Amino acid sequence: MNEPIIVCPDEPVLLTRMRGQALVIRTRDPAAIASLAVRTNGTNALHAVWLDSDQPLDDIPIESRWAGVTLVIRCAGIASVKGLSPRMPLLRRLPLRIFIPAHLPSAFVDLHILSSLGISCGLIVDASFDRWQELNDLMHYAVYCKAPHAPIEPFNYVVTHYHPEKMTDFDAAYFNAPGQYLHVNNREEIALTQEDLQSGRILAKGLGALETITASPAFRKSQYAWRKRFLEMSSCASCPGWRVCLGKYADAVPPTTGCSEFFSDLLDAADFYRRKRDDGRMDECR
Numbered sequence: 595m596n597e598p599i600i601v602c603p604d605e606p607v608l609l610t611r612m613r614g615q616a617l618v619i620r621t622r623d624p625a626a627i628a629s630l631a632v633r634t635n636g637t638n639a640l641h642a643v644w645l646d647s648d649q650p651l652d653d654i655p656i657e658s659r660w661a662g663v664t665l666v667i668r669c670a671g672i673a674s675v676k677g678l679s680p681r682m683p684l685l686r687r688l689p690l691r692i693f694i695p696a697h698l699p700s701a702f703v704d705l706h707i708l709s710s711l712g713i714s715c716g717l718i719v720d721a722s723f724d725r726w727q728e729l730n731d732l733m734h735y736a737v738y739c740k741a742p743h744a745p746i747e748p749f750n751y752v753v754t755h756y757h758p759e760k761m762t763d764f765d766a767a768y769f770n771a772p773g774q775y776l777h778v779n780n781r782e783e784i785a786l787t788q789e790d791l792q793s794g795r796i797l798a799k800g801l802g803a804l805e806t807i808t809a810s811p812a813f814r815k816s817q818y819a820w821r822k823r824f825l826e827m828s829s830c831a832s833c834p835g836w837r838v839c840l841g842k843y844a845d846a847v848p849p850t851t852g853c854s855e856f857f858s859d860l861l862d863a864a865d866f867y868r869r870k871r872d873d874g875r876m877d878e879c880r
């Protein structure tokens with residue numbers, strides 16, 4: 595198993611103590627992004643920077659100095675195409691993805707616009723999500739539409755990583771897949787996901803634990819947490835979309851409807867993409 599990548603805040607003392615680690619650094623300050631590449635250069639592999647913003651993309655300053663940083667921007671939609679237009683060439687050129695939370699009414703329209711403009715983007719979906727038909731429509735656009743457009747997550751992750759005999763965890767597109775990433779806060783608490791960290795579901799405390807955590811019983815147990823769906827004989831156990839959903843919406847309150855149909859369609863899309871790729875006919879995907 596590869597060493598997990600550490601997701602942590604932009605906290606100078608913490609970063610100094612994590613020399614040698616591969617990092618995803620979270621920040622709320624756009625002005626800090628360019629310096630992060632410089633500050634970690636030679637001491638860490640900077641996997642990506644995650645910028646959290648409550649502003650729409652129009653109001654976030656975008657800098658050409660970010661060219662050397664893989665960047666995810668979580669923002670409150672795009673506000674207007676007119677506002678984006680002057681910055682479109684820069685947005686297309688930078689290695690960035692724009693993530694928009696699914697609870698925003700304009701999220702699906704915004705993602706459709708961004709993708710059609712050639713800007714990589716993605717939807718942030720939480721466990722109480724219930725807009726399955728809209729999600730399915732966006733997925734069909736992302737995977738089947740022949741007009742040129744940029745990738746949309748999590749569909750892009752699923753179709754490009756899908757293996758018919760394995761499980762595909764699209765949380766990796768959000769640096770959140772347990773086992774591939776570990777999340778650390780200023781108090782040096784370590785958790786499997788950002789949600790676990792914020793909810794106090796802590797695996798260990800102290801950066802020293804990072805060296806041994808993947809061998810710990812708690813970590814190993816977390817790798818097989820999905821098995822409980824089968825032991826409970828929940829509806830997930832017989833769901834055709836299990837291999838790409840992994841029961842992420844099973845605990846939603848009220849229970850989600852439409853999840854199974856969506857993930858079944860996403861599996862079909864992943865098979866479609868794989869066949870086209872194997873046949874060398876990717877032009878039929880985009």
Ligand code: SF4
Nearest residue numbers: 830833839843844853
């Ligand atoms: S799609 Fe719904 S029923 Fe199927 S595995 Fe996911 S949460 Fe369970």
